[in-house]
Amino acid sequence: MCGIAGWVSFERDLAAERATVDAMTETMTCRGPDAEGVWIDRHAALGHRRLSIIDLEGGRQPMVVETPEGPVAMTYSGEAYNFTELRRELAARGHKFRTDSDTEVVLHGYLEWGAGVAERLNGMVAFAIWDSRSQQLVMVRDRMGIKPFYYYETADGVLFGSEPKAILANPLAKRVIDADGLRELFTFSKTPGVAVWQGMREVQPGTVVTVDRNGLRTAVYWKLDSRKHTDDTETSVAHVRELLDDIVARQLVADVPRCVLLSGGLDSSAITALSAQQLGRVGEKVRSFAVDFTGQTENFKPDEFRATPDTPFVHDVQKHVGSVHQDIVLDPTALSDPDVRRAVVTARDIPFGLGDMDGSLYLLFKAIREHSTVALSGESADEVFGGYKWFHDPEVQKADIFPWLAASRQMGGGAVNVLNPELAGSLDLGGYLQDGYASAVAEVEKVPGETEHEHRMRVISYLHLTRFVRILLDRKDRMSMAVGLEVRVPFCDHRLVEYVYNTPWGMKTFDGREKSLLRAATQDVLPRSVVERVKSPYPSTQDPNYAAALQQQVKEVLADNDNPVFDLVNRAWLTDLVAADPASVDTQSRNGLEKTLDYSYWLQAYRPEIKVG
Structure with a gap:
C-alpha cells in the first residue's frame, strides 16, 4: 500500500520540474512512510511513497523495465492478491523477475498484455504506467474503487495522484470549487468520477484511462452486470463460503504484522473467525482490535440504528476464536480534539465526513498502527448481502430516491439544515440528487423473468454497490492511510460481489432476516450470540460531554464575524444550537x-475559491 503521484507534459522537459514533482510526491508521505522514489523522463514524471508490505527490500518504486524501444515505468499502489499465479504464468512465458513483489508482476503483466493486465488482477490497485515506446500514460483503478485515484487534465497533459492533495501541490491545478462541487459536497451521495475540485476527476472503478498527445481516453474493463442465478440455496451458501475461505487466505498474505477489525457484528466476526481458522493451520493466533467509548456499554441507550452495544459481542467472538484482542477505548476529550478533526479533513481533502465516526476510526487506526501494518475489515458486507435496516423497509424500497437518504428522512434527517438558506436554495440539492438517482437506476439491467420486486431489490443493491459503498471505502482508505495502515476489504472481492449481486433477493433473505447467505455460510465458526445479533452500524459516542465540547468550539467560530464559513452555514441556527443543553442535542x-x-x-487550510454563479 502506497501513495502515487505524477505529471505528464508533452510540451515541457520535466527534468526541469523536479522540485514540483518532489512536492507532489511529498504530500503522499502519510500513505507511504517507509520509502520515497521519483523517476523522470523528458515528458513524464512518476512519484512514489511506499508502505512496505510484501518483499520489503525488493519492491521499491517507481519500478522500471528497460526495453529495446525504451523504458516502461510504473508507480503502483495497492495489492494484487493473485500475483503468485500471475508470476508463474508470466515466468512460463519467458519473463524474468528480480524481486518477490506484486509490483514487478503487475509491471511485467503490462509488458505481456498491455492495459489488458487490469482484467487479470484480483485485488485493490491504483497504478500509472508511462510507456515511452508509445509515449502514453496508462492509469488503472480496481473494479470496486477500493484504492483512490485522481487526475487533472492540463493544456498539454495530465496530473495524477492517489489523493487530491498530490495534484493540488502542482501550480497548474487551481483550487476552485464550483456549484457542482458544492452539490457533491453537501449531498450524501457519490457521483462516479466527480472529485469536487473543479477540473479534477476520479479514475472510475473498473476503468483504464489512457493519455497521449491526442488527448485522454477511457475504457471500462469491468462493470456490475445482471445475470441469471441458477444455483439453489444450499449450493449458493456453499459457494459463498468457498469464496470467503479463498479470499481471506489470499488477503492474509503479508510480510508484516497483520490483524482484523472486530466490531462484534456478523461481518467483522466472520472475517475474524475465518482468519483465526486460516492462521491456526500454521500455528498462529489472529490479533483483533475494537473501538469503544468510555462508559458506552454501561450507559448504552438503544436508538433507531443501534439496538445493542458492541463490546459484549466483541468479547464473545474473542473467546470463541481465541484471538489476541485489544479494545481501544476513547473518551470525549480525545474525540473532540481539534487536531484529530484537522487530521481527518486533511486526509480527505474535503469536509465530507461522518463526525465522531471518522474521528474515532482515525484514532482506532492510529492505535492499531503501533502493533500492525495490515488489517482486514468487514466493510462492504452490508452493501453486498443487503444488511442495512432500510433494505427491508417497504416504504424505503418504494422511495424514488437513494435508499439511505429515504431512510434518513423517515427518522427526521434533513429536517435540520446547517447550510446557509440562500446558498442551499441556489444549489437545488434536491434536483441534483434526483438527477444522480435517475442516472444510476438507468444503468441497471433487468434479468428476463425477474419479478418487479426482485428487480427493485436488484436496483437497491446496485445503488449501494456503485454509490454508497464508495463513500465508505473512501473513508476507510483515507483514515487508515493517514496513519500508514493498510486496510483490506475481503467482501469487495469482485468474484463475491458479482455472485451475490446476481443472487435473487428471496435467497438473500431465505431465513427471514438480513444477510441470510452470509449468516448461513459462516455460522459454524461463530458464537451463537453473534449469529443471532441484529445489524448494528459502526458505533458513535452517546456521551453528552462530546456534544458540549463541540458547542464550545462552535462558539469560538461564531465569535469570528469574518469567518468565511458563514458563507456556507446558517449562523442563526448555530447560535441557537450552541446555547442548548448538550443532553438535548440530537444526532x-x-x-x-x-x-x-x-x-x-x-x-x-485549503483556501478554495468558491464559484457558485
Missing part, C-alpha cells in the same frame, strides 16, 4: 456542529 443537530467545524478548518 442531526450534532452533525451540524461537526460540519461547521469541518468546513471552517477546510476553508482555512
Whole structure:
C-alpha cells in the first residue's frame, strides 16, 4: 500500500520540474512512510511513497523495465492478491523477475498484455504506467474503487495522484470549487468520477484511462452486470463460503504484522473467525482490535440504528476464536480534539465526513498502527448481502430516491439544515440528487423473468454497490492511510460481489432476516450470540460531554464575524444550537456542529475559491 503521484507534459522537459514533482510526491508521505522514489523522463514524471508490505527490500518504486524501444515505468499502489499465479504464468512465458513483489508482476503483466493486465488482477490497485515506446500514460483503478485515484487534465497533459492533495501541490491545478462541487459536497451521495475540485476527476472503478498527445481516453474493463442465478440455496451458501475461505487466505498474505477489525457484528466476526481458522493451520493466533467509548456499554441507550452495544459481542467472538484482542477505548476529550478533526479533513481533502465516526476510526487506526501494518475489515458486507435496516423497509424500497437518504428522512434527517438558506436554495440539492438517482437506476439491467420486486431489490443493491459503498471505502482508505495502515476489504472481492449481486433477493433473505447467505455460510465458526445479533452500524459516542465540547468550539467560530464559513452555514441556527443543553442535542443537530467545524478548518487550510454563479 502506497501513495502515487505524477505529471505528464508533452510540451515541457520535466527534468526541469523536479522540485514540483518532489512536492507532489511529498504530500503522499502519510500513505507511504517507509520509502520515497521519483523517476523522470523528458515528458513524464512518476512519484512514489511506499508502505512496505510484501518483499520489503525488493519492491521499491517507481519500478522500471528497460526495453529495446525504451523504458516502461510504473508507480503502483495497492495489492494484487493473485500475483503468485500471475508470476508463474508470466515466468512460463519467458519473463524474468528480480524481486518477490506484486509490483514487478503487475509491471511485467503490462509488458505481456498491455492495459489488458487490469482484467487479470484480483485485488485493490491504483497504478500509472508511462510507456515511452508509445509515449502514453496508462492509469488503472480496481473494479470496486477500493484504492483512490485522481487526475487533472492540463493544456498539454495530465496530473495524477492517489489523493487530491498530490495534484493540488502542482501550480497548474487551481483550487476552485464550483456549484457542482458544492452539490457533491453537501449531498450524501457519490457521483462516479466527480472529485469536487473543479477540473479534477476520479479514475472510475473498473476503468483504464489512457493519455497521449491526442488527448485522454477511457475504457471500462469491468462493470456490475445482471445475470441469471441458477444455483439453489444450499449450493449458493456453499459457494459463498468457498469464496470467503479463498479470499481471506489470499488477503492474509503479508510480510508484516497483520490483524482484523472486530466490531462484534456478523461481518467483522466472520472475517475474524475465518482468519483465526486460516492462521491456526500454521500455528498462529489472529490479533483483533475494537473501538469503544468510555462508559458506552454501561450507559448504552438503544436508538433507531443501534439496538445493542458492541463490546459484549466483541468479547464473545474473542473467546470463541481465541484471538489476541485489544479494545481501544476513547473518551470525549480525545474525540473532540481539534487536531484529530484537522487530521481527518486533511486526509480527505474535503469536509465530507461522518463526525465522531471518522474521528474515532482515525484514532482506532492510529492505535492499531503501533502493533500492525495490515488489517482486514468487514466493510462492504452490508452493501453486498443487503444488511442495512432500510433494505427491508417497504416504504424505503418504494422511495424514488437513494435508499439511505429515504431512510434518513423517515427518522427526521434533513429536517435540520446547517447550510446557509440562500446558498442551499441556489444549489437545488434536491434536483441534483434526483438527477444522480435517475442516472444510476438507468444503468441497471433487468434479468428476463425477474419479478418487479426482485428487480427493485436488484436496483437497491446496485445503488449501494456503485454509490454508497464508495463513500465508505473512501473513508476507510483515507483514515487508515493517514496513519500508514493498510486496510483490506475481503467482501469487495469482485468474484463475491458479482455472485451475490446476481443472487435473487428471496435467497438473500431465505431465513427471514438480513444477510441470510452470509449468516448461513459462516455460522459454524461463530458464537451463537453473534449469529443471532441484529445489524448494528459502526458505533458513535452517546456521551453528552462530546456534544458540549463541540458547542464550545462552535462558539469560538461564531465569535469570528469574518469567518468565511458563514458563507456556507446558517449562523442563526448555530447560535441557537450552541446555547442548548448538550443532553438535548440530537444526532442531526450534532452533525451540524461537526460540519461547521469541518468546513471552517477546510476553508482555512485549503483556501478554495468558491464559484457558485
